[in-house]
Every structure is written in C-alpha cells, then in structure tokens.
Amino acid sequence: MALVNFANLDFDQIKLTLQNYLKDNSNFTDYDFEGSNLSTILDVLAYNTYITSYNANMVTNEVFIDSATLRENVVALARNIGYMPRSRKSSQATISFFVNTTGITPSPSTITLKAGPVVTSTGTFGTSSYVFSIKDDITVPVVNNEADFDLLPVYEGSVIEETYVYTSRNPNQRFLINNIGVDSALINVTVGTNASTEQQKYSFQDSLFDIDGNSRVFFLQEVEDERYEVIFGDGVFGKKLSEGNVITITYIKSKGEGGNGVSKLTFNGRMVYTRSSVEYTVTSGISMITTDIASTGGESIEGVDSIKKYAPRIYASQNRALTANDYETLIPSRIYPETESISVFGGEELIPAQYGKVFISIKPRTGEFLPNLIKENIKRDLKKYAVAGIVPEILDLKYLYLEVDSHIYYNSNFATSAADVSTIVQNNVNTYADSSELNKYGARFKYSKFLKVIDDSHSSITSNITTVLMRRDIRPAINAISEYQIGFGNEFHIGSLDGYNIKSSAFQIEGVSGDVYLSDVPNTNREDGSIFLFSVSNPQSTDAKIVRRNVGNVDYIKGIITLNPINIQAASKTKDGQAIIEVCIAPKSNDVIGLQDLYLQLDINNSTFDMVIDQIASGLDPSASNYIVSSSYSNGYLVRP
Secondary structure, three states, X not given: OOOOOOOOOOHHHHHHHHHHHHHOOHHHOOOOOOOOXXXXXXXXXXXXXXXXXXXXXXXXXXXXXXXXXXXXXXXXXXXXXXXXXXXXEOOEEEEEEEEEOOOOOOOOOEEEEOOEEEEEEOOOEOOEOOEEEEOOOEEEEOOOOEEEEEEEEEEEOEEEEEEEEOOOOOOOOOEEOOOOOEOHHHOEEEEEOOOOOOOEEEEEOOOOOOOOOOOOEEEEEEOHHHOEEEEEEXXXXXXXXXXXXXXXXXXXXXXXXXXXXXXXXXEOOOEEEEEOOEEEEEOOOEOOOEEEEEEEOOEOOOOHHHHHHHHHHHHHHOOOEOOHHHHHHHHHHHHOOOEEEEEEXXXXXXXXXXXXXXXXXXXXXXXXXXXXXXXHHHHHHHOOOEOOOOEEEEEOOEEEEEEEXXXXXXXXXXXXXHHHHHHHHHHHHHHHHOOOOOOOEOOEEOHHXXXXXXXXXXXOEEEEEEEEEEEEEEOOOOOOEEEEEEEOOOOEOOOOOOOOOOEEOOEEEOOOOOOEEEEEEEOOOOOEEEEEEEEEOOOOOOOEEEEEEEEEXXXXXXXXXXEEEEEEEEEOEEEOOEEEEEEEEOEOOOOEEOOOOEEEEEOOOOOEEEEEEOOOOOOXXXXXXXXXXXXXXXXXXXXXX
C-alpha cells in the first residue's frame, strides 16, 4: 500500500485521506466506514494527526524570524544576528529650581541632589501619578547664598538597585534584572572587589570593537519575560569578574509613553551637604519647580513587528551608515526611536549638487519639528556609524499639503439628505487622509483611488468632479532681507500663459504699502517663468495691479519657486504663533508624490466637498436640458483667499 500523503491541516480532509487509504486496502472492501465503530477510530486518528501537524507547523514557524509569533523567540532570533530590541524608554523632562541657603546652618559651600526621586506630578496625570528621578548624584556650588539647579534633566520612573556577588563555583550564574519596564539606556553597573571597597563604574558596550581584556565594560541582552541580563567580559573582550566581586546594578523602572506630557511637578527629592565630615539634610529654602520642557520621549518596549522589520536591516547595514537605507534603518532603530517617518538622500541629488553630504529629514511622532538639541544629538550619535568624509545634515520638516475641491453628484431618491451623505463622505475621506499611503516621506496621493473613496461612500453617489491643489506654507524671516526657494517636488500645471497660475496669501514688504501677493507669468517655452508681486482691491477681485516685476523665477518642470532677496515685514496668516505665507498651484498630474524631504499630507480643513443633486439620475431632468455641470479646474481667483 502507498504511504498516506497529508497535504493540509484540515480535520475533515485528514479523515477523508485515511478513509481513502483504507478503502484501497483489500481487507476493507465494501466496508461501511460511516456506520461502523471504525468511524470513531478514524476520528481519533484524524484528530491526533491534526494536533500533531498543527504543533509541528507552529514549532517550525517559530524557527524563522519572519513567521515567529512569540516575542521571546523573535528576540532570540534577532539576537543571533546581533540585534537587541529597544527597551522601554523613560520620558524626560527638564526642570529648574534653586535653594536659598540664607537660613541654613551651618552654611553649605555645595549642595548635592541625591540620586533617586526628584519630582512628582501634581495630582494625577491621566489616571496615574508619575515620579521623575535622576540616576546619579548632582552637586552644585553655592554662590551668593543660592544653589542653582538649572536645566536639570529628570527621567520618569523609580530608581532601583540590585546587588549580586560573583562566585566561580557557579558556572551558570546569571545577572538578571528582576523587573520589566527597564530603560536600558539608564542602567548603571559598578563592580567592587568586595562589599567594603569602592566600586568602579563599567560602561555599556554593544560591539567588540576598541575593547580588550582590561576594558571595564558590560553587555546587555533581552531574555525571557521582557527582562534584561547583564553580561561581563571573558578576559579577552572585556575585563573578567573575579571571585567575590560585588556587582551593583542601578536602573530606572519606567511607565514608558504614559509619562509623556507632564509639566506640573513638585519637589520630592533629597538634598544634602557636608561640613566637617558631617552630612546634613536640606529641608528649607527650596524654590518652586519650573518645568522648562514638559516630559517627552517616553516609549513602549519595541514590538514584535518592529523587531522583524529592523533586525534584518541592521544586520545588512553591519552597523555602518553608508547608503540611504542604512540611515533610514539606524536612526529609528538605534538613535531616535521617536521617528514616525524619515527621508534620506545624498547631496548629489540636489541642484546644485553638494557632494560629501547626506541630508536627513525626520517627522517625529509628537509635534511637527525636531528641536535643535535633538538634531545635534542625532548628528553626534551618527558619528560612530557614519563613514569618514560624509557629513550628515538634519533638515527641517517640509510639509507638502494637498487640497481638494470636490463636487459630489448624488441621486436624491436614495439619500435621506445631502448633509447625511456629506458626513459619510468626509468621514471616509478623513480615514484616507490618515492612512499610511499619505503622511510620510515618499508618499503618493493616488487620484483615482481618492475618487473611488468618494464614489463608494454611499449608494446614492453617482460621480464626483474633484480638483487638486498643492500648497506649501513658508515661514518668512520678518524684517530681514532673505532669499527663498519653495520646492513642491511635482511639475506645475500651466493653465494660462497670461499668468496667475501660482496663488499666495497676503503679505507686506518693505517699500510697498498694503497687502501684496505673488504670482507668475510663464515664458513661451512653458518650462520656466518669472515671479511678480501685485495687489488687489479685495481677494475676490480680478483687477490686479502689478507692483514689482521679476522678483524671482519659477521652474514649472521641477516645481521650484525662487524669490530673490526680499524684506518681508508681515503676513496676513499665522500658524503656531508664526507668520506664514501660503503658496499654492495646481499639479500637472493629479497623482502627487512627496519627493525627498517633502512630507505629504491631505489637508481636509482647507478642502471643500459640495453636494450636487444629479438631476438626470434623480429623474428631475431626464433630458438633461438644465443639467448643472462643475468645472474641472480651479476657481478664477487671482489670490489665495
């Protein structure tokens, strides 16, 4: 008899395969498999085969990082290729306060803020209260009866200390951190020859480069249950532990992203000073806490999907930043986990080219722009990965906004009201606007798909006519002569050789009274043109007065507007307290991409969705004698309202 071939894990198919196998056996000719007790035996055999096959399949899946589902297996597989998942990250706040020592006796010359809790959130933040701590003592001098603790970074979480004694008699001894939720970047490790000797600090090392048998270093790896194990050297790579060594591990146990956004803090720390070998505790003269920067940067432990994504890429990059993909992998996984989206391109792609530079644009998960301090930290951390001769530059985030003007035709017989249909349409459009197809570098707005989103929103909708505009918001240097280059990354549509294809919001310049607007006039080659400034009596007016010609130029093919040095004194619109000038133009293609450092977003707030009764489909005008049509082009305004 031939061997049974089980090609699937379905119970019924397994049982049928067994039945067919027995039917081919002459001993079971004309046997009633369904009406006999043998059917029960076949059920047991099929069930046993099903369970065994399922377990074998699951075990096999856990061997490969792409198919593994259990975190401990994914972590172990990532560890095999040298990748350690990101730990939970403590939220960091920056505070300032001072201590008035006038009433303190004996008078201190320095004051030390002890490691551990420093401040707590006032009341509760959300549903929890948070403690912010420091991991090391901080000592400041007393000057003019005042000790100033300025711009002090504090970390959300409690400081915990664990002590171990090394013994060579236990070859399987492990130094496990007993808590979960540890920020691996805030782990301190010290080692002393015994309990009474001064302990020496060991530094964290994530590679074997630049260390020898005397290097006081430790290594980390994530083990079971999201905990961490501290590993010491073997005498070849890193200093080896000796019998009786006392190991002290100090760390911060954090609540991760839950601690972000805390700004109201009260002092809860311990301060001391020493005079004549006597330690005194400071209990008075402590000022109110000033929160310079609210807590931010807290993150959960790296998820399984993220590990699967970045572990192979980090292995491929070999911990060096050479290609754009290397930077796009290293920054979010190793340097700045708060990265939501990142774009990296070489200076050779710019016009004019800037060889030897790599340009990086980052969209953080919170806020729109990276603080200058974060930029400098990223550039500093990149030095150990970057190839010599390549200079990284962190660019400010540039948003490329899309606005749509949609006329939506609907059959009034199938809709309760236009408002109801409009609400459904806008909800679906908002979902698309928040999707992963947009809101990232390299995103593409797919015009046909967007139209389908509208058409499929409600059964009453018969069609839609939608126009698309691109917009950039320029933050001018007020009362300063500056040159501006406004890149859209997409070819412009030239609606008229008479000009006024580009539209802007109002602003004021030196030497001209009142509001002015910028626009364009194409050259006959339809590839480039000049920029001029004009004024109008009101935003709806079609009667323009040109006030300055040739103030810049436009490249319609590359989608770049350049303004010559100009002194902008004010702007009619503001955003986040800063003056902005909105510049918009229709793209040549309705499929718009976010090129290089342009972050693509669909601006629903500045889009319009007009409901129009389809008089033909509704039976109101079957002959189409009075059918209302909508324009496929933008309105005739010369300026941006």
